[in-house]
Amino acid sequence: MLVLTRRPGESIVIGNGIKLTVVTIGPGRVKIGIEAPPTVRIDREEVHTRILQEQATDVLVAVSAEAGAARGDVNTTVVSAGETGVLPHHVTQPMPPGSTPLTSPGPQTQPPRLSKFRPPRKPR
Numbered sequence: 001m002l003v004l005t006r007r008p009g010e011s012i013v014i015g016n017g018i019k020l021t022v023v024t025i026g027p028g029r030v031k032i033g034i035e036a037p038p039t040v041r042i043d044r045e046e047v048h049t050r051i052l053q054e055q056a057t058d059v060l061v062a063v064s065a066e067a068g069a070a071r072g073d074v075n076t077t078v079v080s081a082g083e084t085g086v087l088p089h090h091v092t093q094p095m096p097p098g099s100t101p102l103t104s105p106g107p108q109t110q111p112p113r114l115s116k117f118r119p120p121r122k123p124r
Contacts, residue, residue, distance in 0.1 A: 009021070017037045018035070019036075
């Protein structure tokens with residue numbers, strides 16, 4: 001691992017077209033700006049790890065489905081979102097045709113209201 005010391009406003013160049021700039025340094029926090037070509041994907045480590053895990057499970061599911069299809073023992077039942085109780089992935093995504101909106105049984109309650117009191121901000 002290469003460790004470099006930089007002050008706010010100073011940059012590091014990696015390869016062709018990737019530039020890291022130290023934006024600010026605060027107590028326990030460093031803000032870094034990254035300039036890279038649009039073809040370069042930039043993720044936080046925890047997000048990158050989660051993506052790799054999801055891709056690995058997708059590959060395992062696909063491989064097991066192919067193996068099951070070769071044996072002829074795969075059940076290919078399609079279930080609509082209304083039957084499974086799963087909401088659409090995105091708010092703007094329309095509900096699948098033929099599905100019913102989910103309703104919760106019992107009395108409808110309003111969400112708790114947030115307090116209007118806000119503590120004063122800490123001075124900088």
